[in-house]
Amino acid sequence: MKGKKILLGITGGIAAYKIAFLIRLLKKEEAEVKCIMTPASCDFISPLTIATLSENPVYIEFWNQKDGQWTNHVNLGMWPDVFLIAPLTANTLAKLATGYCDNLLLATYLSAKCPVMIAPAMDLDMYVHPTTIQNLVNLASFGVQILPAEEGFLASGLIGKGRMTEPEDILIKLKEFFNIGESLKGKKILLTAGPTYEHIDPVRFIGNHSTGKMGYAIAEEFLKRGAKVILISGPTKLELVHPNLQRLNVITAEDMLFQVQQQWSECNAGVFCAAVADYRPVYRENQKIKKKDEEITLTLVKNPDILAWAGQHKNSSQYLVGFALETNNAIDHARKKVQNKNLDAIVVNTLENEGAGFGHDTNKIAVLSKDFQLIDFPLKSKKELAKDLVDFISNSF
Numbered sequence: 001m002k003g004k005k006i007l008l009g010i011t012g013g014i015a016a017y018k019i020a021f022l023i024r025l026l027k028k029e030e031a032e033v034k035c036i037m038t039p040a041s042c043d044f045i046s047p048l049t050i051a052t053l054s055e056n057p058v059y060i061e062f063w064n065q066k067d068g069q070w071t072n073h074v075n076l077g078m079w080p081d082v083f084l085i086a087p088l089t090a091n092t093l094a095k096l097a098t099g100y101c102d103n104l105l106l107a108t109y110l111s112a113k114c115p116v117m118i119a120p121a122m123d124l125d126m127y128v129h130p131t132t133i134q135n136l137v138n139l140a141s142f143g144v145q146i147l148p149a150e151e152g153f154l155a156s157g158l159i160g161k162g163r164m165t166e167p168e169d170i171l172i173k174l175k176e177f178f179n180i181g182e183s184l185k186g187k188k189i190l191l192t193a194g195p196t197y198e199h200i201d202p203v204r205f206i207g208n209h210s211t212g213k214m215g216y217a218i219a220e221e222f223l224k225r226g227a228k229v230i231l232i233s234g235p236t237k238l239e240l241v242h243p244n245l246q247r248l249n250v251i252t253a254e255d256m257l258f259q260v261q262q263q264w265s266e267c268n269a270g271v272f273c274a275a276v277a278d279y280r281p282v283y284r285e286n287q288k289i290k291k292k293d294e295e296i297t298l299t300l301v302k303n304p305d306i307l308a309w310a311g312q313h314k315n316s317s318q319y320l321v322g323f324a325l326e327t328n329n330a331i332d333h334a335r336k337k338v339q340n341k342n343l344d345a346i347v348v349n350t351l352e353n354e355g356a357g358f359g360h361d362t363n364k365i366a367v368l369s370k371d372f373q374l375i376d377f378p379l380k381s382k383k384e385l386a387k388d389l390v391d392f393i394s395n396s397f
């Protein structure tokens, strides 16, 4: 982090006391730190503490009452490599999301040219309130990177989601941002994630329950290790922002195939986690199908197998991993997929296991390599499994 310029915005929540530790961690890493505090945050931690630890004056007001000097928020916004607002209260979040500008921190946010990260912290009911969720969605859509609040004990005495990400984890995120985890630097990974939707008419489609969680966790893990990721994503509500990420949104299997065909030859490895519809309606009706007959018949036609296409067009240095979602005889089915689709390995998950497959934050997987070696992983969070999987893949190519 040597020489990296971090502008820290501190707002008025109890987690402000943790910012002293974050500043210490950043200074130990030889980063340059400047801080803007909202007036409310000064009730939670003293500006003297922040100024002493950051080794810089603290900016609070638009102008200094003692000497009448103006604090130039435009210059402040141009100074950093990244502007991190932590902790971020519900109040300042709402103001950021709607363009309010009634303090120095907000004015600097509006004029900042650099990437912005936020670490929200608030009580659990505030965190899940629809306005908070909408404000976070809005900020994410502006390209702001969100470091989501964590579960645990809250200052209110309640237990739940709302704790600010710990300073050590914020430091990891900042290092990822600056690509300081570099074991896969120079590698390019193609990932597919989420479902595909196959149109029936303008209002209906054939889809499946994939949320994209598994695929996005893998994308995030590759990014943490310095790889470039091309994420071809079916429809999902998930957000992922990173300078090394190229996200290509698709709807149908045919769209996904097109994007894979454009990208695959440039990549060192492919991980195909998307739940692709095997069939699509032969025709997409132009108008909404009207309810008339007691029964109607929908004729489906087979979709292209995208993973099999990548297997056929794989060169000797490319490493290709598929997923198999099964409901019975998982390993037998997976073995056939490895052979038929010319894969180096396949990740098997089965709906027979509680907490595995679609939608959950957890999964239970086994990795079957092309020489039919099987590695079993216990039920874990998808994020932890993504680490195991990226360890496995990066040892193999």
Ligand code: PMT
Residues within 6 Å of the ligand: 192, 194, 209, 210, 211, 212, 213, 214, 215, 253, 272, 273, 274, 275, 276, 277, 278, 303, 304, 305, 306, 307, 308, 321, 322, 323, 324, 325, 326, 337, 349, 357, 358, 359, 360
């Ligand atoms: O997204 P989540 O909610 O987190 O859920 C994760 C998951 C369950 C979707 C994921 O773990 C998973 O299993 N993904 C693959 C689902 C699937 O479609 O499996 P399959 O056995 O039908 O397909 C085998 C492989 O071929 C997959 O890599 C699939 O991406 C690929 N495929 C399938 C059909 C097709 N037409 N083209 C393909 O590329």
